[in-house]
Amino acid sequence: MQTQDHRQTGQVNSHIRTMAAALSSQVALVRKSNRLLYSLRSHFHTSNGLSSKEHYKVVVLGGGAGGIAMGARMKRKVGAEHVAIVEPSEMHYYQPMWTLVGAGAKTVSASGRPTASVMPSGVKWVKSRVMKIDPKNNTVFTESGKEISYDYLIVALGLRLQYEKVKGLPEGFEHPKIGSNYSVKTVEKTWKALQDFKEGNAIFSYPNSPVKCGGAPQKIMYLSDSFMRKTGKRSKANIIYNTSLPVLFGVKKYADSLWEIVKSRDLNVNLRQNLIEVRADKQEAVFENLDKPGETKVYEYEMLHVTPPMGPPAVLKGSSLEDQAGWLDVNKDTLQHKKYTNVFGIGDCTNLPTSKTAAAVAAQSGVLDRTITKVMKKDKPDKKYDGYTSCPLVTSYKTVILAEFDYDGQPLETFPVDQSKESRIMYHMKADLMPHLYWHGLLKGLWGGPGPYRKIMHLGMK
Incomplete structure (x- = not known):
């Protein structure tokens, strides 16, 4: 039995190393392509333009996990100069780490980085709050007085405490x-x-x-x-x-x-x-x-x-984008707005019937990328989000139960072991690998969740 456990542990370790290696190679490619644009960052990352009216092909509302991830993906799709991200905060935090901060296992400083450092290079950073959204006229108004029009809008405003x-x-x-x-x-x-x-x-x-x-x-x-x-x-x-x-x-x-x-x-x-x-x-x-x-x-x-x-962002109220409870009203399969076909949502601000986690944002980002590609080509979205989310349930300073499940509350586990059992390996994934995936994978628009790896790890049976 012990030998079998060691064998399973070895397999899981091997799978984790494979995932990390694949991600690292993707990061290297993106870093190489970004070097030429890096020197222009300070020029583009300013909040006060000369004109109060601006237009972008894609406007992203929110610079949290979903907003930055989609900004990076849209930059590759339409070009950095055609993308704007509206976000007032100077600091960006990896919030899943705060569980460990509250227990003294990590520091607050380790969970945060300047927003400028995670903003996709070359995109316009509008450093202000969203005051009003007018989807009928494809326009957003900011607290700093800007009027920004768009062809496509991605709402990633998170939720309110x-x-x-x-x-x-x-x-x-x-x-x-x-x-x-x-x-x-x-x-x-x-x-x-x-x-x-x-x-x-x-x-x-x-x-x-x-x-x-x-x-x-x-x-x-x-x-x-x-x-x-x-x-x-x-x-x-x-x-x-x-x-x-x-x-x-x-x-x-x-x-x-x-x-x-x-x-x-x-x-x-x-x-x-x-x-x-x-x-x-x-x-x-x-x-x-x-x-x-x-x-x-x-x-x-x-x-x-x-x-x-917790509740939905206040700016959605009265925008005609919200459902009866105030959340962004999107199709649960495609993440496209139910009324406005050029509006999309991701993450905590949506009414998707699944848990609101960074892991859910990762899985949603891959689907939403595909949905927007299809809509831009006047095609019908063909990829469906299955509600995948993950919650690493930290049960001690060295163990985690890695809960992964779909819309129906059915387990959708990545690794070929029983993830309902406390695991030291899963703790190290939570504490060490997942932050790496977040900063260098999700925020770069390279990590769309473990879906592709799941079939490999289960020998094609999932």
């Missing part, structure tokens, strides 16, 4: 013992609260709204449990996970494994509990029972990790 929907937040973060891994402003407060923990309740929340990376609210719980065991504080801690969901995790295969971990580590999970108020001065958190509206329970805490309610 809505701490203000919890009474007592965000001002509660000014007090100690409370943090949140979902914001660069509060992620280090999580680590401080964990380090300062003495005894009492350590509470972790999951809101009653869509969230990005649905596994992250419980990942920090497992890491906190590990840290407390390592520092001899676990016997004085009562670890509580209060989630608004009726399940621990949305895919049964992985949920079953997580329940085993919860029971073996004496973690307390309460379903259908929603955080509605934080009284930071008293170190109290108030939760409502969603199955019995109006019924609340007050918990004292020594440490509190808040996952905020």
Whole structure:
């Protein structure tokens, strides 16, 4: 049995090395072609043009994972001078790393790079916020006063963190013992609260709204449990996970494994509990029972990790691009807008019925690239997004359960091993390989998810 495990481990290691080598060669080619344009970067990457009216063949709204990835792909498709990316932020963050930052395993500085360094060279960086989208007239208006028209629009605006929907937040973060891994402003407060923990309740929340990376609210719980065991504080801690969901995790295969971990580590999970108020001065958190509206329970805490309610970008409201809930209304197969055929969406701002993760963005980027190619040629889109997403469920400082699944919540695993089991190799993938894939693969428009590798690893049977 042990020999078989070693053999499987060796196979997985070999597959990972193959993927990394293939990616590195692609990166080398792109770097070579970009050298000639690199010196022009400062010229093109300016926010204040002489004219307040501009036109581009492709305009990308948002400079997060989806926006930068699609900007890179569109640059290759139509030429850098015909692409503009609207993004106000000076820094770009690899947000999946914040789970490890909140647990002290990585630093905030390691998760961020200047936006100028990830912006595809030669494209126009409009350093401003989007104020209004007018899809009827193919026009976008920015906070800096620009009016930008387009032939094709890609909306990659992410989502909004809505701490203000919890009474007592965000001002509660000014007090100690409370943090949140979902914001660069509060992620280090999580680590401080964990380090300062003495005894009492350590509470972790999951809101009653869509969230990005649905596994992250419980990942920090497992890491906190590990840290407390390592520092001899676990016997004085009562670890509580209060989630608004009726399940621990949305895919049964992985949920079953997580329940085993919860029971073996004496973690307390309460379903259908929603955080509605934080009284930071008293170190109290108030939760409502969603199955019995109006019924609340007050918990004292020594440490509190808040996952905020999340919602769609405000600029979509009233644009005629949104669905009833406010999310970008796109076809779930092609990522083309249901009403405006020259508008497309990617990532967290869309109403795609799958988890909002960077892995989902990667898979979507390959499909969207193909969709836009077809639309530009007046053809019908022919490639379908299957809802693939991935959530590396960090269960300790050295183990991960790598959840991968599709629209139907069915496992769609890349490696020929049972990924519902805790794995050290998958932890190193999460901590070391995935950031490399992100910076040098996804953001360069070269990584469209593990789909092509999956068949190879399963000998063509998937």
